Each structure stands twice: as C-alpha cells, then as structure tokens.
Amino acid sequence: MDHFLDKSHGRFGFSANETPALKISPGTGETIGFETSDEVYAQLHEFRDMEKLTVGINPVTGPVYVEGAQPGDALAVTIHEIRLKDRGWSVSLPGSGALQHVMGQEMFTRRVPIDDDGVHVTSRHTFAPSPMIGCIGTAPAEGSNSTIMPSTPQGGNMDLVQCRPGSTVYLPVMVEGAYLSIGDIHAIMAEGESSFVAIEAEGIAVVSVDVVKGMALRAPRVETADEWIFVGLGNPVQESITRGYEDMFAFLVDGHGWDRGDAYAVMSAVGHSQLGGPTGSADPDPLHPFSAVGAVTIHRLPKAVLASGD
Structure with a gap:
C-alpha cells in the first residue's frame, strides 16, 4: 500500500473539525491502509462491564482530506483488500440488537480465533472469512456524526455486508476535502446484524479514492x-x-x-x-x-x- 494510517488515528466522530491524518490527490490509484481497533471488545471481554472501559466504542481511523473534493461531489472509495488479524469478538451488549430480550441483561463475550482454517465462531463451527467495513463515511456540513448510531446521509455505521473487497462505496461530499474515515471491520457478519455486534475484528482496510464531480447524493451507494x-x-x-x-x-x-x-x-x-x-x-x-x-x-x-x- 502507498499510505498507512495506524489505529492511533482513531476518532469517535465524523467531523471536519478534526485535523486530517493524511491529504491525498484523488484518482491516482494510490492505496491507503486504514488500521482499525478492537480494544473496546478486548476490554469488554476482560471486564464484562461498560463502566470499566477506558476506550470508546467504534472508533474510525482518519480523517483523510481529499484534494479537490467539494460539496455537491461524491467520493468513490474502492475497497481492494481487508487484512484480518488473529482474533475476532462476539459480544452481546445489554439493551442492543434484535436478540436483546433473549440474551438478557448479562453481558456475553467470546474471543473468536481467526487462522488459516477460518473464523472459529464455536468449537464446532468454522466459517470462511467474509470481511467487510461496518463504518465508513465523510464529514457533515457542520458538527459531528456518530460512529455508532444513527447512520446518516454521509454514511457512518451502516453495517452493510456489501462494503467488502471488490466494491466501491459512493459517499456525499458536504465539506471541502470530504474528510473520509473508516472503522469497524468485521471478519464475518450476517446481513442485518441480528446481534448488533457481529464478529468484530481488528484489521486493515486497503482502499483507493476518487472524486466524482457533480454527483450529488442524498445517501450512500455501493x-x-x-x-x-x-x-x-x-x-x-x-x-x-x-x-x-x-x-x-x-x-x-x-x-x-x-x-x-x-x-x-x-x-x-x-x-x-x-x-x-x-x-x-x-x-x-x-x-x-x-x-x-x-x-x-x-x-x-x-x-x-x-x-x-x-
């Protein structure tokens, strides 16, 4: 890859008020690696207590300032590769997801090994990885958008399995430079994400970026x-x-x-x-x-x- 942003560039909002971690020219084919963090899930696994967390939930890495991107344009973010590390996490957060009532108020966590054989979700079930980006977006015209919920016209935590290698994600540009950020990699996720927290995994999303002039969007496209x-x-x-x-x-x-x-x-x-x-x-x-x-x-x-x- 041509550029690499490590997880120390993690932020907890999409905002043009952040100092860009990188400035790039669009359409060059240069690739950018966005490293994401799973630290919050490691801490939930260790403590089983939201009150003991020392890090935030769902950081995004960035932002990247894209030269020439202006309001009324769209960013075209092509996902070339997602590199997983050696573990993922299954977590039930009380009060979240479609299964919250059956899972109850006790937090469930599981460390999920990832190796050459696949994603070991249980001792009996190993699945081929199908990595995707859960959270991708640009900055709003003013203020800050959440990296957790809701999803917004500029993207955010959409959790779409189609945001995977081989796809191009089109995002509205609301501010000069767009301010692209990426986070929340999943090793594998069922469509709809019944658990709200799927098989979360630290990894590196490798993308390239172009600008489509005059492509005014009111919501993302893939x-x-x-x-x-x-x-x-x-x-x-x-x-x-x-x-x-x-x-x-x-x-x-x-x-x-x-x-x-x-x-x-x-x-x-x-x-x-x-x-x-x-x-x-x-x-x-x-x-x-x-x-x-x-x-x-x-x-x-x-x-x-x-x-x-x-």
Missing part, C-alpha cells in the same frame, strides 16, 4: 461486481424504503435516460429491497442509546439491466 445498491434512510421504515427506491428510479431515468415506464416496470421485476444494518436513521432516545429509531434499507438493482436498457 457498486458491487453485479449490482448497484441504493441506501435508504428514513423514519418510519416505509420512508426509508421509499427514498431508496426513488434514488434507484432517478438513477435509471435521470442518470441513464430511461423511459419512466421502463424504469417502473423493471424495478417492479428485479429491484429488490431489504433491511440494512441495525443502527437506524434518526438519533436514538438518550435513555436507550442502542435502540434504533428509523431504518437503514438497501435497494438492489442488477447491473445486467443496464446493458439491455441503455
């Missing part, structure tokens, strides 16, 4: 080898679904010149929708900080329809 994925954010969930589908429709009609009726019919046939990560789209109740408000949804369009539709 391009995989086979699909375009549009992130919907809204409260209630139906608003999230509507916004994601509207962005897909505009992509076809405004971006690719499709007839409105063609876009409508094709989307009804192959434009799939599902829940994304569990972090919600609006600020949570301070008394229930891990209870999501609103929803993150994803809307998947096969790339194959573009070849036959343009």
Whole structure:
C-alpha cells in the first residue's frame, strides 16, 4: 500500500473539525491502509462491564482530506483488500440488537480465533472469512456524526455486508476535502446484524479514492461486481424504503435516460429491497442509546439491466 494510517488515528466522530491524518490527490490509484481497533471488545471481554472501559466504542481511523473534493461531489472509495488479524469478538451488549430480550441483561463475550482454517465462531463451527467495513463515511456540513448510531446521509455505521473487497462505496461530499474515515471491520457478519455486534475484528482496510464531480447524493451507494445498491434512510421504515427506491428510479431515468415506464416496470421485476444494518436513521432516545429509531434499507438493482436498457 502507498499510505498507512495506524489505529492511533482513531476518532469517535465524523467531523471536519478534526485535523486530517493524511491529504491525498484523488484518482491516482494510490492505496491507503486504514488500521482499525478492537480494544473496546478486548476490554469488554476482560471486564464484562461498560463502566470499566477506558476506550470508546467504534472508533474510525482518519480523517483523510481529499484534494479537490467539494460539496455537491461524491467520493468513490474502492475497497481492494481487508487484512484480518488473529482474533475476532462476539459480544452481546445489554439493551442492543434484535436478540436483546433473549440474551438478557448479562453481558456475553467470546474471543473468536481467526487462522488459516477460518473464523472459529464455536468449537464446532468454522466459517470462511467474509470481511467487510461496518463504518465508513465523510464529514457533515457542520458538527459531528456518530460512529455508532444513527447512520446518516454521509454514511457512518451502516453495517452493510456489501462494503467488502471488490466494491466501491459512493459517499456525499458536504465539506471541502470530504474528510473520509473508516472503522469497524468485521471478519464475518450476517446481513442485518441480528446481534448488533457481529464478529468484530481488528484489521486493515486497503482502499483507493476518487472524486466524482457533480454527483450529488442524498445517501450512500455501493457498486458491487453485479449490482448497484441504493441506501435508504428514513423514519418510519416505509420512508426509508421509499427514498431508496426513488434514488434507484432517478438513477435509471435521470442518470441513464430511461423511459419512466421502463424504469417502473423493471424495478417492479428485479429491484429488490431489504433491511440494512441495525443502527437506524434518526438519533436514538438518550435513555436507550442502542435502540434504533428509523431504518437503514438497501435497494438492489442488477447491473445486467443496464446493458439491455441503455
């Protein structure tokens, strides 16, 4: 890799008020390694007590200032590789996730070895790694966005399995330089992240960055080898679904010149929708900080329809 940011550059918010850890020129193909930290999970495993933590939850490494990025543009962040280390963590935080009621108020933690054989989730279950980036985003126009919840139009803790090697994540630019940060690597994670804390793992995400001028986005997008994925954010969930589908429709009609009726019919046939990560789209109740408000949804369009539709 051409540049490396170690985990000492971890921050607990997405903000343009932070001093950039690195400045780069876009579109050069140069790669940047973002090292993430699992220290909070190691401490939870040791202490089983949130009150004893000496570090914050879910830091992101950065920020990276991208020269030439201006409000109204988009960052195109291509994920080339995610290098895992030798361990991951399964943790149940009381009051979080879809399984909070069955797991109860006692904290559960498990150290998960990672080696050449795979990710050893139990003594009987070893899975092939499927690493992805849980938290990726740019700075808001003002203030700071959380690295935990909610997800925002600039990204954040979206927890999408599609943010994996081979994908390109498109993020809105709200401030000059964009201020890109990355954290929360997972060794493997089921879609929807039922546990709120999946198999978290320290690692290094290797990416390259470009700027797409004039690509004004109201929410992130992800391009995989086979699909375009549009992130919907809204409260209630139906608003999230509507916004994601509207962005897909505009992509076809405004971006690719499709007839409105063609876009409508094709989307009804192959434009799939599902829940994304569990972090919600609006600020949570301070008394229930891990209870999501609103929803993150994803809307998947096969790339194959573009070849036959343009």
